[in-house]
Amino acid sequence: MIINCINDIPWSKEPEKAFNEYLKLSMNLLENSGIDYQDFDFNPKEITFKYLHGFITDNERKESSQFWIDFIKNDEENTGLRNRDDKKVIKARLALGLLAIDSNLKDYGESLDWFLIFLEKYGVNGDEAWGQVENFFSAKNIN
Numbered sequence: 001m002i003i004n005c006i007n008d009i010p011w012s013k014e015p016e017k018a019f020n021e022y023l024k025l026s027m028n029l030l031e032n033s034g035i036d037y038q039d040f041d042f043n044p045k046e047i048t049f050k051y052l053h054g055f056i057t058d059n060e061r062k063e064s065s066q067f068w069i070d071f072i073k074n075d076e077e078n079t080g081l082r083n084r085d086d087k088k089v090i091k092a093r094l095a096l097g098l099l100a101i102d103s104n105l106k107d108y109g110e111s112l113d114w115f116l117i118f119l120e121k122y123g124v125n126g127d128e129a130w131g132q133v134e135n136f137f138s139a140k141n142i143n
Contacts, residue, residue: 065099
């Protein structure tokens, strides 16, 4: 499947399914990029996994985002800079892409677009990441 732009993404029509697609796709992108959070108490990949498998609620998932919001805020206060290209800060913004996202959006395209931008800022090849997006939705259409 070729997806020419973010607006062409065939999200499921059911909001809960579309939300789960966004989370699973974002998790795949992090996993395939080798980005891990093993050294952090609020590991967004583990939290998202628990949410997707029904071990925690959506509110618990979102509440855990406060750690990452504080992480970014502290960095901004300590450096006097906002939106730094520091890998730790970008990693925190990617964590928020999993944990702070609302579960009832009408479209996850803009959120995915930001997620992909931060992946590129982290050093992930944008074309490869976009190829993963296409593969994800191609596999979805086969199933």
